[in-house]
Amino acid sequence: MPTMSNRVAPFGTTIFTEINQLALQHNAINLGQGRPDFDGPADVIEAAMKALQNGAVNNQYAPGLGAVPLRQAIAAHAQRFYNLPVDPNAGVVVTAGATEAVFSSVMGLIDRGDEVILIEPYFDSYVPNLVMAGATPIYVPLHPPTWTLDPDELKAAFNSKTRAIILNTPQNPTGRVFTREELTFIADLCKEHDVTVISDEVYEHLIFDSAQHIPIASLPDMFERTVTVSSLGKTFSVTGWKIGWVYGAPELIKGVNQAHQFITFAANHPGQIAAAYALSLPGTYFEEFQTMYAAKRDLMMSALKGAGLKARTPEGTYFVMADFSDVFDGDDLEFARYLTSEVGVACIPPTFFYSTEHAHMASTQARFAFCKSDGMLQQAAERLATLAR
Numbered sequence: 001m002p003t004m005s006n007r008v009a010p011f012g013t014t015i016f017t018e019i020n021q022l023a024l025q026h027n028a029i030n031l032g033q034g035r036p037d038f039d040g041p042a043d044v045i046e047a048a049m050k051a052l053q054n055g056a057v058n059n060q061y062a063p064g065l066g067a068v069p070l071r072q073a074i075a076a077h078a079q080r081f082y083n084l085p086v087d088p089n090a091g092v093v094v095t096a097g098a099t100e101a102v103f104s105s106v107m108g109l110i111d112r113g114d115e116v117i118l119i120e121p122y123f124d125s126y127v128p129n130l131v132m133a134g135a136t137p138i139y140v141p142l143h144p145p146t147w148t149l150d151p152d153e154l155k156a157a158f159n160s161k162t163r164a165i166i167l168n169t170p171q172n173p174t175g176r177v178f179t180r181e182e183l184t185f186i187a188d189l190c191k192e193h194d195v196t197v198i199s200d201e202v203y204e205h206l207i208f209d210s211a212q213h214i215p216i217a218s219l220p221d222m223f224e225r226t227v228t229v230s231s232l233g234k235t236f237s238v239t240g241w242k243i244g245w246v247y248g249a250p251e252l253i254k255g256v257n258q259a260h261q262f263i264t265f266a267a268n269h270p271g272q273i274a275a276a277y278a279l280s281l282p283g284t285y286f287e288e289f290q291t292m293y294a295a296k297r298d299l300m301m302s303a304l305k306g307a308g309l310k311a312r313t314p315e316g317t318y319f320v321m322a323d324f325s326d327v328f329d330g331d332d333l334e335f336a337r338y339l340t341s342e343v344g345v346a347c348i349p350p351t352f353f354y355s356t357e358h359a360h361m362a363s364t365q366a367r368f369a370f371c372k373s374d375g376m377l378q379q380a381a382e383r384l385a386t387l388a389r
């Protein structure tokens with residue numbers, strides 16, 4: 001009997017599937033997957049409904065690069081927030097979520113045998129993407145509890161075979177937002193070694209307190225060597241729509257589109273029309289969104305404290321990493337299974353976001369997602385408090 005390819009056989013099942021099933025089985029509050037339990041803004045949903053009903057055009061294939069109004073909105077958004085000069089005609093590709101945006105970037109910009117630097121812990125699709133492209137991941141860890149890079153370790157990862165680095169800021173799962181100083185250090189190494197940056201910025205609007213999101217493409221001489229990835233799902237609480245994009249210098253975007261045209265060809269058309277509307281919302285939308293999430297973050301932090309877990313306050317994203325070693329003897333997978341089945345709160349064991357070599361760094365950590373209604377977070381806090389007792 002024919003069976004799966006050697007390429008995908010080692011991938012296994014994602015940890016999210018196991019934890020989601022366990023959470024369902026035990027009726028646990030699911031703080032595992034980054035999936036809001038509340039709806040997106042009513043006017044954005046209304047824009048999608050209107051797009052669906054607005055004649056036949058929106059219900060047929062969109063142009064491969066993306067619907068014109070969305071490409072224009074993406075360029076205008078990059079100009080408005082970061083002063084970046086994105087060309088809506090040749091500098092943008094609209095994709096099926098950021099997941100496809102990263103995959104198309106990897107397939108379109110990286111050759112078999114190239115080395116690509118990944119910062120650990122990383123988003124879980126990056127490694128399979130590189131494996132499918134025949135590239136070699138080179139791992140550089142962020143060090144707990146501050147989740148910072150060791151400059152010497154990063155420097156040592158660059159060599160003549162390095163083709164690209166995949167960066168993610170604000171960072172899932174640590175909640176770090178890279179500073180200008182850190183980004184400048186990375187940018188200087190990329191320039192010195194002529195390396196491309198794939199910068200995954202899906203949490204660009206999820207920042208707290210005084211943190212500032214700086215796209216690495218906005219640093220001097222970086223625009224031409226960077227493709228920036230983002231998506232609608234996080235910023236507008238519509239993760240199910242899977243509308244994402246890549247923008248950057250036309251020479252790089254051409255490569256991304258060469259791959260994209262034979263992966264999905266085009267993303268869903270009505271969603272793109274609504275995305276154009278959403279990205280053009282006034283600044284107040286983005287401010288209120290941050291205020292809402294800052295309150296959720298504070299609820300989550302006090303829940304973790306009440307449970308006896310140690311966590312560094314995230315500067316961005318809707319995730320937090322917490323050290324459970326004061327309240328539980330065992331590794332992160334054992335803890336996640338225990339917490340889900342015995343305490344009734346699901347979390348994600350983060351060693352799955354590391355190479356085997358560095359996984360030990362997160363073996364007493366758990367990732368919690370706080371993109372949940374306040375009531376659910378309060379209920380989770382009550383359950384988590386039993387851990388400290």
Ligand SMILES: Cc1ncc(COP(=O)(O)O)c(C=O)c1O
Pocket residue numbers: 034096097098099100123168172200202230231232233239242243244
């Ligand atoms: C860092 C990061 N990149 C990409 C994605 C995927 O985004 P999308 O749902 O738009 O494909 C996620 C979703 O959790 C993420 O956390």
